[in-house]
Amino acid sequence: MSQTILKVEGMTCNHCKMRTEKALQGVSGVESVKVDLAAKEAVITGDAERAQLVKAVVDAGYSVVE
């Protein structure tokens, strides 16, 4: 199992945080998700592909800084 850290831009409140978490949890292979709103960081564990994780965040309306 691996860990992926994404820098997420565009989240402004707790609602955004929950939206991002939900989107990431929906990606196949994801075991757990932790989003830190202040740090603009999402920590994902599991065997999901990074590209799929990025797509989920973008589809939710936010962006990922590579």
Ligand SMILES: [Cu+2]
């Ligand atoms: Cu918000």
